[in-house]
Ligand SMILES: Nc1ncnc2c1ncn2[C@@H]1O[C@H](COP(=O)(O)OP(=O)(O)OP(=O)(O)O)[C@@H](O)[C@H]1O
């Protein structure tokens with residue numbers, strides 16, 4: 596089911612929690628709705644669910660406008676952060692509950708509950724109560740319960756935030772598998788950029804109630820539309836520095852980083868990701884920049900090195916077998932097409 600959001604706004608008095616949002620989600624896609632705390636992710640999801648009434652704008656599921664349709668008539672499955680299972684009921688009864696509630700005959704409801712349980716790999720646990728399950732298992736019960744009505748849209752609000760790191764990764768892969776198996780259009784709210792990038796067909800990044808960019812993960816990472824999106828995606832964070840452009844050359848604190856850039860002379864914000872440097876211990880090219888490591892951190896696969904160009908601090912990543920310690924001089928160049936320039940308004944001007 597395609598979801599279309601048109602000019603959606605939610606205001607609380609003068610404050611706009613969502614400001615004129617436009618978004619179309621293709622049938623069968625999983626979209627990660629991503630942004631910092633308070634940016635309006637839950638508000639958006641609640642409006643899609645019908646639990647929160649828009650101040651302005653319209654929502655379509657397929658060709659049908661649902662803006663004023665009651666939540667129970669929208670054909671959605673909802674999963675929240677705190678699984679909200681009924682503690683006194685068994686797993687089986689929890690999953691069957693939405694069907695019993697809809698007066699589906701008990702035998703049929705049970706059959707469908709077992710079908711769902713099989714899909715989320717819970718068959719062996721049907722007679723247990725929620726408190727006898729792990730967090731990840733409880734979350735899968737919540738997903739089975741949301742899917743048992745065969746909704747056409749699945750809405751998940753930070754469904755993994757109660758799980759530990761390892762279980763989070765496992766459960767998100769599980770959610771992706773189930774979503775692709777059922778081919779259900781899904782919106783997955785998270786403030787974890789890595790989580791969003793790893794399971795989404797497309798990501799919608801929001802800040803302060805405004806949709807910043809809507810793109811497939813790799814394209815968004817490589818071609819962020821503005822400084823906010825650039826800094827929100829990626830760990831360690833993209834390096835942001837004061838850039839000067841003269842005659843098509845990009846400088847940072849007098850060091851020439853790149854030539855042949857067709858942008859007007861002037862001051863910009865530059866952005867370069869920690870993985871976008873070439874580092875050698877001897878000068879590799881006439882224009883290689885000499886730098887010195889101020890901090891070195893070993894993370895296993897790679898070394899994280901900090902260095903300065905003037906007042907600008909950078910972090911870079913190199914393979915962990917490189918012999919660089921604090922104070923070691925090294926030479927760097929930047930990889931082709933890896934320097935972003937942002938205008939004074941924060942919008943991306945180009946990539947060089
Ligand atoms: N009933 C309300 N009255 C006034 N302001 C509200 C109300 N509900 C939400 N807000 C505000 O709207 C903004 C968006 O809230 P929302 O819950 O959508 O954020 P979120 O992106 O889900 O954040 P989080 O990641 O912390 O869950 C916040 O600034 C919040 O304080």
Ligand SMILES: [Mg+2]
Nearest residue numbers: 636637638752
């Ligand atoms: Mg929220």
